[in-house]
Amino acid sequence: MSKDLTTSSIHRQNILNNPFALEKIQEHFDFKGTLFENEQVYTKAKVAELLGVDTRTIERYVKNHTDEFGSNGYRVLKGKSLKIFKLQYVSDTGVGEKAATLGVFNFRAILNLAMVLTESERAREIRSRVLDIVLDVIAKKTGGHTRFINQRAQDYLPASYQEFSYRKLFTDALRDYVDMGGTKYRHFTNLIYQAIFKEDAAEYRRILNITDKSRTRDTMYSEVLELIASFESGIADQLKERSAALERKLTQAETEELFKASESNPFIKPYIEGARTRMASRDLCFRDALHDKLEGYIQSVPAVDFEKFLGETSKNLSERLEQEEVLSVFKRLKDR
Incomplete structure (x- = not known):
């Protein structure tokens, strides 16, 4: 079975389901997002900036991995949630006031995207570091x-x-x-x-x-x-x-x-x-x-x-x- 994170959904999910590794990974990368409903969220524009690609690339990956990203923290704000987000953050995030929906990532969803994104050198670096952190966490928890x-x-x-x-x-x-x-x-x-x-x-x-x-x-x-x-x-x-x-x-x-x-x-x-x-x-x-x-x-x-x-x-x-x-x-x- 391939261990390539870009092709193996099982290996990706094993990392995303590991709360101990996720905590260390989040501490390591410390991406700055927007606090909304008690968690840091990131707009597509912010994620594109973090991963060094354009928003059209992000949108294409979201379309191709809708279910996987959705189960790992990506969501589309609309209605009341979107209205509250706009009132609090529209000036900071650059979101258009007339936008009817807004897709946002949490950290877990960004990590999920970085695992499948092949056009980004930054995503490749993230994948490599993530694998090292996961191995280190398991080794420390089990005494090797x-x-x-x-x-x-x-x-x-x-x-x-x-x-x-x-x-x-x-x-x-x-x-x-x-x-x-x-x-x-x-x-x-x-x-x-x-x-x-x-x-x-x-x-x-x-x-x-x-x-x-x-x-x-x-x-x-x-x-x-x-x-x-x-x-x-x-x-x-x-x-x-x-x-x-x-x-x-x-x-x-x-x-x-x-x-x-x-x-x-x-x-x-x-x-x-x-x-x-x-x-x-x-x-x-x-x-x-x-x-x-x-x-x-x-x-x-x-x-x-x-x-x-x-x-x-x-x-x-x-x-x-x-x-x-x-x-x-x-x-x-x-x-x-």
């Missing part, structure tokens, strides 16, 4: 360890502990009810991974560049871990029931049939789709890791995810383990 950014979420530890519990049920069921050698544990674990995110463990580790002895699941998001736990729990029960019905252990082929049936279950399909979208989108945004087989699931990361992994409620694992409420959650899970 984006591989484990998943662990900063408040719901990671409970999900990890729950999955660990169900993992034991799953491996015990493979031991007791499947007639295969020791390779069955890796084989059927990979079938779960392939069912959920279309990759086996080796592929996943290669994409995330995990070359040390770190546990694969230590890098997975809570939603993925919860879905893995659901698979493990469901498969464990089915193996036990099927083995009892046949009064023998299951063959590899019979066990694989159970996995296929679970993967195609319509009740679990929405959860698989959601896990794929979250993993593919977050890994591209936060870890610069592209899951080729999930490229069709990539979306821009919502603002709530930046808060989840970089905001005030996010913490690294060692900080999280010191919290009393986390320890109480573990106790409840242990005693269930």
